Amino acid sequence: MIGLYLHIPFCSSICNYCNFNRGLFESGLKDRYVSALEREIVSAGRGEAVDTIFFGGGTPSLLNPADVSRLIAACRAVFMVTPDAEVTLEANPETSSAARMEGFRAAGINRISFGVQSFRDVELERLGRVHAADRARAALIEARGAAFDNVSFDLMMWLPQQTSVEWQESVEALIEAGPDHASLYLLELYPNAPLRDEMARSGWSMAPDEDAADMYLWSLARLDGAGYAQYEISNVARQGQRSRHNLKYWEDGDWLGFGCGAHSTRDGVRWKNVSATTEYIARVNAGGTLVAERRVLTNAERLEDALFTGLRLVEGVDIEAVGNRYGADVWARFGAALEPFMSQGLLLREGPRLRLTREGMLLANEVMAVFV
DSSP, rough: EEEEEEEOOOOOOOOOOOSSSSSEEEEHHHHHHHHHHHHHHHHOOOSSSEEEEEEEEOOOGGHHHHHHHHHHHHHHHEEEEEEEEEEEEOOOGGGOOOHHHHHHHHHHHEEEEEEEEEEEEHHHHHOOSSSOOOHHHHHHHHHHHTTTEEEEEEEEEEEOOOOOHHHHHHHHHHHHHSSSSEEEEEEOOOTOOOOHHHHHTOOOOOOHHHHHHHHHHHHHHHHHHHHEEEEEEEESTTOOOOTTHHHHHHTTTOOOSOOOOEEEEEEEEEEEEOOOOOOOHHHHHOOOOOOEEEOOOOOOHHHHHHHHTTBBBBTEEEEHHHHHTTOHHHHHHHHHHHHHHHTTTTTTEEHHHHHHHHHHHHTHHHHGGGOO
């Protein structure tokens, strides 16, 4: 089945490291955007079966529960959304309250993903986050009180001035809080990120690469022991709580994206909507095309993408199944280039499956470059 992605581009403040398609929240603009988003969904629906809906951003939790209910209703009106569909809302802790969590649950959200990033207030301040660590803990309690039994936390490692011990403090705090799922990301600084300038002015530095590797390996081992099984390079979950929507990205699935800058992939065709919020609204209202970029993938490109993304999973990728899907002998084509990684213990071949070891995940980009 396909998944639906709904992009909500509004934030209450702009983090100094972020490179997503977003802008500051304006109530009037938000109302016009929700109306346009609803129109796009309704016009695109063809009665296809859907088992995941994902509200991403930006900060989707800046929407009112009534807005969320309206958009979910639009999805259900034109798609066959399964009764057990996973419906995720990304949220920042400062937007949470008991009443809002209850409202989102009543609107049809059944999974919340909080952007926590750190449990150390000094690190949150450096990142330009507007919540404190205690607010993140409170947000989880509020979500639990609203009967959310599938809650995810995002954490970022390799932050400016962060030591391994300080990273471990955040991991321990996450375990103590007890979400059902966690995503652990290395901080990536895009070229014009304001955080780069702030680091230069303040004399902040990032730990050596080998320390970042140690942070990654230590945290996964610690989370293993706490009942969180790794299933993807950056993601861990308790039993039965993997992100079903994100798995579509890694398992060669299809999804439709709605909203400004949203990406879609369907039957080997990829396209992206216009990025600017006001232009998006104008185009929807004028009945014009929303597509800014469109690309038809060749069979070889589809094969390479399936292998590239599939290797992100702990279980790896079934090269025989993928090869049959795209009419190729994967090992004959890529085996010679992959052998050095196998001899180094970074890559394993187990029957039809090819997978990275945990140490191999540290060099995943080098391995996956074979397929590009």
